[in-house]
Amino acid sequence: MLTAQNTPELMADPMAIRMVGVNKWFGALHVLRDVNLEITRGQKLVICGPSGSGKSTMIRCINGLEAHQEGTIVVEGTELTEDLKKVNEIRRNVGMVFQHFNLFPHLTVLENLTLAPVWVKKLSRRDAEEIAMHYLSKVRIPEQANKYPGQLSGGQQQRVAIARSLCMSPRIMLFDEPTSALDPEMVKEVLDTMISLATDGMTMLCVTHEMGFARQVADLVVFMDHGQVVEVSGPEAFFGSPKHERAKLFLSQILH
């Protein structure tokens, strides 16, 4: 069987992610309420909102780290179901960067980067190392390749985490508050890496409170509250003249 991404018809389909009527509950708690989103290839979304509004849960649903209970999620032409093969196919196409980096502390930086290409994509170790060094240079820390994550600063660790995702050559990158656990001086180096990734045309979904980054990079800002998407607009419109009351309040709280 031909894989979905290789068929020309689907390559022409500009849709990277389609979420239709997605609902999710944690027990009785309704954490995602009828979420509908369409993201085309190369689009950059910044998702913001108060804590507990379902931002992280939403992007974690996209690569199946959380299972949704109602609705449809289609990623790069593959529908996300409980079928493990589908889930793994989607995960190969979708990279994810976490708030707390989640590097593997018992492996060196280089081993962190080559692990998935070697074991999941079955590349030879040599090819995987070449790709790893390419992306380490891209995030500007090739000299740290043989250190352990515990020996790096937070900003360097997060850049390694980004490079680790990129080594799987994903089509979509998800960022779950990538700078919230960093010292203030380290935020910029990580944001710079993300900006350069955006310039290369990667489809990106970022949960972040870095409004400067949102203004500079985002094509669309998605504002969530209580599990609902309450406003989606361009960054100019969102920061200049938010329409929804809750968004106005939120912006007045964070932009003094």
Next chain:
Amino acid sequence: METYVQSHPIPVAQPPKHASPLGRWLRHEILASPIQAVGTLLGLSLALTLIWALVDFTIVNAVWTGSNRAACAMVDQQLGACWPFIKDKLGQLMYGFYPADARWRVNLVYAVGLVLLIPLLHPRARYKLHLSIAFFGLFPLFAYVLLYGGPVFRPWLRAGATLVCFLALTCLAVHLKLINEQPFARQVRAFGLVVASIVALVVGLAIAPVFEVADRLNFALLLLCLVALAENRSPRGEDRVWAERGFCLAWAGFVLGLSCGFDIVAQPALQIIPTSQWGGLFVTLVVATTGIVASVPIGIVLALARRSSAPIIRTLAIGFIEIVRGVPLITILFFSTYMLPLFLDQPPDGLVRVLIGVSLFAGAYMAEIIRGGLQAIPKGQYEAAASLGLGYSQTMGLIVLPQAIRLVIPGVVNSFIGLFKDTTLVSVVSIFDLLGGMRAAFTDPAWSGPSILYTGFAFTGMIYFGFCYLMSSYSRLMEEHLRVDHRT
């Protein structure tokens, strides 16, 4: 406060030196307070008294020469060691009733085991994979052939034929899958390999029918393993592929060479020494090593099963662990020695039954230790692995278990040490290990007297302490090594 702006940077300086380091050490660490001073003196005097008593017993008052109880008559009064007794019984204490002219076989197994084990224990050893295959795969077979006896080459042939079939089937399954998927050049190559595998399979099976039905069952089991393996091929760099191919080829060649001269192969045989004649330190080491080596994989499987999301698997694992942990080792030994044969048509050898009991017992404890380590691994590690597309076995084998086991090294070694000493319990099921052999030696009328009791227990104590101390030192070394690698 007024505005302050630094005008000159402050240079880096050395820490201050003390005039008398010894005086400082005495003042701060030994005699810092009256209570500490008293404690230091009390502890020192107690330690010196004990050490002096030990030296007195083992050296000063000890008797060193002689051949019967008359020589040790005087130490019966003044508390000293009777070393001639140990010297006289040493063979029995080390080998039990293993015939004297066959003890070289035990010594050879010790020697080969040490040669393989020492480089394997070195933290930065190279060729760890090959050493592990040799130690965990080939060495037990070698030890079995040498220690038990019987036809020398037959077990190797059996294992070899099994392995050839296994490799051939793996190759076959993998390349049958590839034939459908790959471009033409690869299809041809895959087809060639399929033919080669079939030939290897036929050869392997041609050797196999020489053996009993049990071996055919073996093959069926291996076939099952294979389906799992074919799905989950491990990746390898080119250089390693060749090293491994070379290894497999050499093995296949060895087996084929043996099978060609089957008549010759059937001939050489060592005298069979039934396990009822095994004893002494030798049997202690057999039981402890088997228990230690087997407990780790059993423990890992049980720990993973206990954390599984499948309710039946989890319940079975919990039941097994709780039952095995909830009864004394003696009960398990009695059960496996005297009750197990009632359920089986062909009960295994007495020592094998004990080995199974000890392994399961140690495995249940190990499972709980490893589960402790598994619980310490943060959820983020699982999520990172999942987001990279790693499956369950890869996540566990590459990410979770390596970290979990490092965390629980002290507990694991603690369990090994406990197990090493627990092996003394096998004497209740009539296996004469080191301690059992010693107690048997006490009954010799040629030596009877109170001093041989003290001497015997002191001697066994020293041996047990030596082994346990080695294990604990090694574990400290490993912890140190793994910690250094992790932090700045």
